[in-house]
Each structure stands twice: as structure tokens, then as C-alpha cells.
Amino acid sequence: MSGSLHQRCAVLYLLLLTFFTATLTAQNTSAASTFYLPKTETQFSFNLANDSNDVFVYLTSPAYSWVGVGFGHGMKNALMLVVYANAKGDNITASPRIATGHSEPTFSPDVKLDMLPGTGVSDGMFVLKALCRSCRVWPNGFLDADSTAQPMLYAFGPAKNLNSDRPDAPLKRHYNYGTFSMNMREATGKGGVPAPSSQSSGVSSESPLVRDRDSKSLAHAIMGCLAIFVLWPINIILAGFLRNIKIHIGFSTFIMVCLIMSYALGIATSGQYNRSKAFTSPHQIFAFLAILPMTLISVLPMKRIASLKSWIPRLHAPLTSLTLTLLILTGGLGLHLSSSSTPIILTYLAVSILVFSFIALIQLCVRRRGSAYARASTRRRLGDEDEQDYGLAEYWARRKLEGSRSQSQASSNVTWEEEQQRRRPKSQESQSRGVFGGGTMPGPHYMMNMHPGVPVTFK
Incomplete structure (x- = not known):
């Protein structure tokens, strides 16, 4: 009986302890x-x-x-x-x-x-x-x-x-x-x-x-890289090796459109971040600096402006190199501003060096030999044959050669004296008129004659 009482007390004690613990836990x-x-x-x-x-x-x-x-x-x-x-x-x-x-x-x-x-x-x-x-x-x-x-x-x-x-x-x-x-x-x-x-x-x-997808920032980067690393080198090749300057002008206009779109997207993206809202970051400063040479590249080639001074057309090449340098630096600073990873920055650096070296090599070759447009303009100014008409000129040269060959075959029976008489310049004929002996030059029968022009009879 006592054992059962002890068990009941123990169970009651555990229940009370659980109740008070739960109460304290709930209160805390x-x-x-x-x-x-x-x-x-x-x-x-x-x-x-x-x-x-x-x-x-x-x-x-x-x-x-x-x-x-x-x-x-x-x-x-x-x-x-x-x-x-x-x-x-x-x-x-x-x-x-x-x-x-x-x-x-x-x-x-x-x-x-x-x-x-x-x-x-x-x-x-x-x-x-x-x-x-x-x-x-x-x-x-x-x-x-x-x-x-x-x-x-x-x-x-x-x-x-x-x-x-x-x-x-x-x-x-x-x-x-x-x-x-x-x-x-x-x-x-x-x-x-x-x-x-x-x-x-x-x-x-x-x-x-x-x-989330940051489409504006992605489009800003893609448009900028497309203009700098793809379209720019192609345009340099077109300017150096194609005579039709209109193709170069059209391609330059397309590059300018891509850059304007990249600028617009960059400005729209700048308002999303505290570090770029004030437009005082190095990336934005270099981007604005690049606008000046880009504007000069577009304006100086105009005929009215280019004709003002002889040195104005020569500014086009150095301004192009300056613009490319500023744009490449702008892109690299943009990666730093966006906290891009180190592999992306190193890849951008490698591509920049490769493209810049390629463009410098092309410009060196063009500078040494002159652009195709400049050479064509010089030939037209001097009255020389233009490369555009080279195929037509070659055709007429072949026709002339074939005609001369047919004439030589038709005149194969003409005597040597007649041939010499036909080829004699008109100036010599005018000078020989009034000379004793009828103005005839000594032929093969008079090689022994000490007085040319005087006929001698051999028996």
C-alpha cells in the first residue's frame, strides 16, 4: 500500500513539474x-x-x-x-x-x-x-x-x-x-x-x-562590346581596303547608332545604383570624355569643314585611335563599377589587347601603302586609269593586241622599203621634201654609194 502511494506521489510530482515548466516557458x-x-x-x-x-x-x-x-x-x-x-x-x-x-x-x-x-x-x-x-x-x-x-x-x-x-x-x-x-x-x-x-x-x-533579370545592364554591355570589339575592326578594314567610301560611312553610322544605344542604356542603368546615381564614377567620366572625339570624327569629314584647312582631314586617324582607347578604358572601368568577377575582367583585358593590336597593325599597313580610296582619288586627279575600270581596260587592250596581230598578218607581203616608208614619221617627210634625188633615202642598192640620195646604176 505504501509502495503504491509512493508511485502516485511521484507521478503527481512529475505532472506538476511539467506544468510549471511549460508555464515558465510560455511566459518566457x-x-x-x-x-x-x-x-x-x-x-x-x-x-x-x-x-x-x-x-x-x-x-x-x-x-x-x-x-x-x-x-x-x-x-x-x-x-x-x-x-x-x-x-x-x-x-x-x-x-x-x-x-x-x-x-x-x-x-x-x-x-x-x-x-x-x-x-x-x-x-x-x-x-x-x-x-x-x-x-x-x-x-x-x-x-x-x-x-x-x-x-x-x-x-x-x-x-x-x-x-x-x-x-x-x-x-x-x-x-x-x-x-x-x-x-x-x-x-x-x-x-x-x-x-x-x-x-x-x-x-x-x-x-x-x-x-530577377537585369536586362538593361546586359544590353548595355553587349551593345558596347559589339561596337568596340566586332564592328570597329571591320570598319577599319573597310576604310583601308575598299575604294567605295560610302560603305565606310554607312558602317560608321551603324557603329555610332550602337554606341548611342549603349550610352542610353547605361544612363538608364546608372539610376539603379548608389555608386552611379551622381554620374561621377571613373567609368562615366571616361564615357563622357569619349563623346568629344566621336563627335569630331563625325563632323570633320564633311566637305565644307574638311576644305577649310589642309590639316583637318589628317585628324581623322588620330581621333579614331583616341576614341577607341577611351571606349576600351570605359568598358574596363564599367566592369570594375559593376563588381564583376576577376575572370571576366581578365578576359576583357585579353580581348582588348588582341583587338587593339590587330587594329594598330591594320592602320600601320594602310598608312604605309595608303588607303584604297586615297589611291583611287589620286589616280583620278592625275588622270590615270581607275581600278574600277581595270577590267574594261584589260578587255580593250586584248582587242587592240588581236587587231595588231591581224594587221601584221595582212601586211606580211609588203616589201621592206614600203614598210619603212609607211613607218617613217611625217616630220622626216616634210624635211626631205626639196632635197636633190627626190628626197629618197638610200635603199639596199645604194649601200656602196658615198653620196646618199644620188642614184647609181650597177651593171
Whole structure:
């Protein structure tokens, strides 16, 4: 009987201990709304403290170049918390930013974000535990604590690590992005960092993960490289080895159109990034400098301008080389501005050296022998036969040769004296008139005569 009583007391003690432990755990657990993305094992949870304006944040995600979560319908006027690896790669940098449009968000020093213990990089995952003291209201936006469907957004940068201690470090365009909405009432309660979870709670709607495509930047790079590395060398060959200058002019116009399109796309892309919005980067400065020689190349060959001074046409070749050099430097600086990888930059450098050397060799050959158009113009000015009519001239030369051969065959029976008489110049005939002996030159029968022109009879 006593043994049974002891067993009952032990069971009751365990039940009471379990009850009090669960009660304490429930009291210590903060209210939170959680968004969980199974595809990337990304969790974003936050808690609204009911006794203050503080917002507690918990974020864990794979270590892409950067990961961002924001409050807002879209990027415009949205407050975003962006996380990326620090310079050493052993911790994270958390940067509160505000976006002014569909562009890179700008660091906001007015938003105070305190990093809490447990923040860092663990097993290739970013872990952020933070207290945001100014996250409920920001310029042109606020967090509605009574909303049951607060619009939210998130984005992932490319796989390349950023590694920076700067809160305003430049970001590459996001690789994927998505949206969802959360219940703010469910997230309101006792203040504290939410616990890790692999289940969504308080999420009322969610859009699928979208793959982003930066078509403008890609088209900007393709148009520029096409004009510099493909069309430009072809145009140099056309200018040096074709007599028809109109082909060179038409091809140059096409190159100019490609460059104008590349410039327009580059200007449209510049507004998407903080590092290029002010148009003060070396890439943009060199691009604007290249406009001057390009304009001179287009204007100076005009007849009215080229005829003003004799040295104006000679500026075309050096201006072409200067423009090409500036455009190649502009492209290389553009790769640096866009944070391109080292293999892409080295490939661009190798192609640039190859194309520049090829063009320099072609220009050297043309300079030594002269362009086909210049040689044709010189021949026309001197009245020489033009290469365009070379085939026709060769045809008439053959006809003339055939005619001379037929005449030689027809006159094969003419005597030697008659042939000499026929070939004698008219000037000699006029001089021989009035000379004694009838003006006849000594023939073969008078070779022994000491007085040429006097007939002698041999018996």
C-alpha cells in the first residue's frame, strides 16, 4: 500500500513539474510572426514589444552576397534590413536601408539597429539577432501594429560574397526576390528575440520566389562590346581596303547608332545604383570624355569643314585611335563599377589587347601603302586609269593586241622599203621634201654609194 502511494506521489510530482515548466516557458517565449522559406531555409521573425516602440528581429539565411528583408508594398519607400559578411568573413554587417524606388536602397543612419549576442556566421548561414529602436516609423513609411496583413518583401543577392564592414557598402542587383504579408497583432507581446523555427506563423499571403533579370545592364554591355570589339575592326578594314567610301560611312553610322544605344542604356542603368546615381564614377567620366572625339570624327569629314584647312582631314586617324582607347578604358572601368568577377575582367583585358593590336597593325599597313580610296582619288586627279575600270581596260587592250596581230598578218607581203616608208614619221617627210634625188633615202642598192640620195646604176 505504501509502495503504491509512493508511485502516485511521484507521478503527481512529475505532472506538476511539467506544468510549471511549460508555464515558465510560455511566459518566457516572446510573441512573434515568422516567415519561413523552405527552399533556402530562410527564416525571418520579428516581435513588437507592447511596452515600447522597439522591434526585435531574428533572421537566418544562407550566406549569399547579401540578404534583405523589408517593410513595404514595394521597394519604393521601404525600410529594409540588409545583411552581408564583414571584411574578415567571421561575422556579419547589418545595414538598415531605405529605398527611394526600384533601385539600390540607401543606408539610413537614423535607424538604430543594436546587434545582440548570438549574431554571426554559423555553418554557412547568416544569423541576425537584433533590436531595432527606430523601425516603426521612417521617412515616407510606417509599420502598422494593428494590421493583420502588413506587406513585406525580401531579396537575395548573387552567390559572390560581399565582405565589407561598411554599412553603406555597394550592393549588386538582387538575384531572387519575393513578397509576403504578416499579422502584426500576432507579433505584438512581450518584447524579446523570437526563437528559431522551421514553420511559418502569422503569414497571411506569400508570392513565389522570382528570378530577377537585369536586362538593361546586359544590353548595355553587349551593345558596347559589339561596337568596340566586332564592328570597329571591320570598319577599319573597310576604310583601308575598299575604294567605295560610302560603305565606310554607312558602317560608321551603324557603329555610332550602337554606341548611342549603349550610352542610353547605361544612363538608364546608372539610376539603379548608389555608386552611379551622381554620374561621377571613373567609368562615366571616361564615357563622357569619349563623346568629344566621336563627335569630331563625325563632323570633320564633311566637305565644307574638311576644305577649310589642309590639316583637318589628317585628324581623322588620330581621333579614331583616341576614341577607341577611351571606349576600351570605359568598358574596363564599367566592369570594375559593376563588381564583376576577376575572370571576366581578365578576359576583357585579353580581348582588348588582341583587338587593339590587330587594329594598330591594320592602320600601320594602310598608312604605309595608303588607303584604297586615297589611291583611287589620286589616280583620278592625275588622270590615270581607275581600278574600277581595270577590267574594261584589260578587255580593250586584248582587242587592240588581236587587231595588231591581224594587221601584221595582212601586211606580211609588203616589201621592206614600203614598210619603212609607211613607218617613217611625217616630220622626216616634210624635211626631205626639196632635197636633190627626190628626197629618197638610200635603199639596199645604194649601200656602196658615198653620196646618199644620188642614184647609181650597177651593171
